[in-house]
Amino acid sequence: xxxLALNNLTRRRLRTALTLLGVAVSVGVLACLLAFGRxxxxxxxxxxxxxxxxxxxxxxxxxxxxxxxxxxxxxxxVSLPAESVKxxxxxxxxxxxxxxxxxxxxxxxxxxxxxxxxxxxxxRPLKPWWKMKEGSRWFPDANSVIxxxxxxxxxxxEVGDTFFSPETGRKFTVCGVLERSGTSDDSQFFAPLxxxxxxxxxxxxxxxxxIRLKDPTLIGDxxxxxxxxxxxxxxxxxxxxxxFLNLVGSVRTLVFAITVLALCISGLSVFNTMLSAVLExxxxxxxxxxxxxxxxxxxxxxxxxxxxxxxIGSALGIVLALLAGRFVEMGVRLFVPLAPSETLLVLSxxxxxxxxxxxxxxxxxxxxxxxxxxxxxxxxxxxRVD
Amino acid sequence: MQTLVSAQELTKVYNRGVEExxxxxxxxxxxxxxxxxxxxxASGAGKTTLLHLxxxxxIPTSGELLMNGQSTRGLSDSALTRMRREQVGFVFQHxxxxxxxxxxxxxxxxxLFSKRDAKESAKELLEKVGMTHxxxxxxxxxxxxxxxxxxxxxxxxxCPQILLADEPTGxxxxxxxxxxxxxxxQLNRDGLTIIVVTHNPTLANATQRQLVLRDGxxxx
Numbered sequence: 001x002x003x004l005a006l007n008n009l010t011r012r013r014l015r016t017a018l019t020l021l022g023v024a025v026s027v028g029v030l031a032c033l034l035a036f037g038r039x040x041x042x043x044x045x046x047x048x049x050x051x052x053x054x055x056x057x058x059x060x061x062x063x064x065x066x067x068x069x070x071x072x073x074x075x076x077x078v079s080l081p082a083e084s085v086k087x088x089x090x091x092x093x094x095x096x097x098x099x100x101x102x103x104x105x106x107x108x109x110x111x112x113x114x115x116x117x118x119x120x121x122x123x124r125p126l127k128p129w130w131k132m133k134e135g136s137r138w139f140p141d142a143n144s145v146i147x148x149x150x151x152x153x154x155x156x157x158e159v160g161d162t163f164f165s166p167e168t169g170r171k172f173t174v175c176g177v178l179e180r181s182g183t184s185d186d187s188q189f190f191a192p193l194x195x196x197x198x199x200x201x202x203x204x205x206x207x208x209x210x211i212r213l214k215d216p217t218l219i220g221d222x223x224x225x226x227x228x229x230x231x232x233x234x235x236x237x238x239x240x241x242x243x244f245l246n247l248v249g250s251v252r253t254l255v256f257a258i259t260v261l262a263l264c265i266s267g268l269s270v271f272n273t274m275l276s277a278v279l280e281x282x283x284x285x286x287x288x289x290x291x292x293x294x295x296x297x298x299x300x301x302x303x304x305x306x307x308x309x310x311x312i313g314s315a316l317g318i319v320l321a322l323l324a325g326r327f328v329e330m331g332v333r334l335f336v337p338l339a340p341s342e343t344l345l346v347l348s349x350x351x352x353x354x355x356x357x358x359x360x361x362x363x364x365x366x367x368x369x370x371x372x373x374x375x376x377x378x379x380x381x382x383x384r385v386d
Numbered sequence: 387m388q389t390l391v392s393a394q395e396l397t398k399v400y401n402r403g404v405e406e407x408x409x410x411x412x413x414x415x416x417x418x419x420x421x422x423x424x425x426x427x428a429s430g431a432g433k434t435t436l437l438h439l440x441x442x443x444x445i446p447t448s449g450e451l452l453m454n455g456q457s458t459r460g461l462s463d464s465a466l467t468r469m470r471r472e473q474v475g476f477v478f479q480h481x482x483x484x485x486x487x488x489x490x491x492x493x494x495x496x497x498l499f500s501k502r503d504a505k506e507s508a509k510e511l512l513e514k515v516g517m518t519h520x521x522x523x524x525x526x527x528x529x530x531x532x533x534x535x536x537x538x539x540x541x542x543x544x545c546p547q548i549l550l551a552d553e554p555t556g557x558x559x560x561x562x563x564x565x566x567x568x569x570x571x572q573l574n575r576d577g578l579t580i581i582v583v584t585h586n587p588t589l590a591n592a593t594q595r596q597l598v599l600r601d602g603x604x605x606x
Binding site: 001003004007008010011283284287288289290291292293294295297378379380 | 463472476487496498499500
């Protein structure tokens, strides 16, 4: 029966191929969508957890945008007074308060713009993924710099090298080089906070304060108290994650609706293919009935054909998702806020099973009516058709 | 002699729009086991309709058909399917072979629907119809005569009691037509009951008995 069904599908190769393509594309999109949802949520959660930051103090404005920009190593147009760090550190619930100043340094001669981040030692526990190359050490003096892996590669610098920065008129010594982490830190230049403030003419200003609490359960009270810091606002990581997931969730809902539409269209395509097959093969189906096929057997034959179409289509869709996933991820990264550094598309066994299940349900739904029609054919009427 | 088929006042009426067509009108006859019978008559006389009734592919409007003593009246679709599968072998004028299947696969289709292994009997039948060398070919690689021999072998795969053939030589040249006739004679000598609908006088005259239909009635 399977051979018979498979052979029937190869009769109209172009039509079968187009139907398979329709199913494959819609299942592929569904697979990417499901895989992205899981990957993004898990990745974002892990990344925020790894930082060990419960909240951030950012300048007034959109707190989520500000926090996301700081976390991803982008500059802000507004800043906080450096005094605010002291206020934060005084709070009894705060374990670590790490000030950061972020600024860009255009390098016209190199055709690029460098991102400098002024930090002090309090930032180190908040960057657990930092691994220094051999010989590296923390800033020994004001003119020391720690380079991210890509920044060191671009500058062709090693630990111990010195270089002159004509844009700032300063001479720096590379006291450390970070190993590649896959985060935005890779391309950044880290300098002592005071040096960065002087370089960029931002005395006593900072971009944000990353905060770790002694006890995460104190977040409610701490957040309320720190909202009082003048010119600043607090955003918790839980709020950030919730906001980002909601935002991404809205987009996912839209894409999901389009995917459902695509699945419906591919289901209609399977329906059309199967119904055409029944009409084209009316006489042949009559012959099958005449030589002893029962209604159930004819029904099964057509149902198997529909299932084969959608199962093969679903398998192709999964392969498509695996092949195109990397490119989809590159595109998605441009649009999602705070994309985690790890992979966003996680094609787990569960996702693959779900996609196959959807494909099979679509196949069955689309194939049932044509199969029922075929099973209702009376042999004598079918044979009479010319 | 054992009566295999008993038709009693068989009538079949079709509705073609508002027109009522009486394809068969009170046809009565008996066939014995081992008969080789031709059903003849002009086009539209009701030959194929009668063959379809005998093949359990259609049910009479009135009258009764007894196959091996069992009435087909009131039988469910699945019971009629079982009769087609187990008691009757059908040969079509247009051969009715599936183009996507090989000779062997086409032959064993009825056995597939009966859920029984027919490899051995298929080999024997292929040899009997002289098609062993073509077992893996597809219908489009066969001549008309070869396709008809495969169709006959397929009709015999479930060891039916009756072979029904609708114009079996209608699409064949005289040489192949003669070969099919010889095959029918051989099968009939082996004890198979054969009923053919034909316009071919050579084939009709070669049978033991002719049922002549005119306007849906048997000519006495």
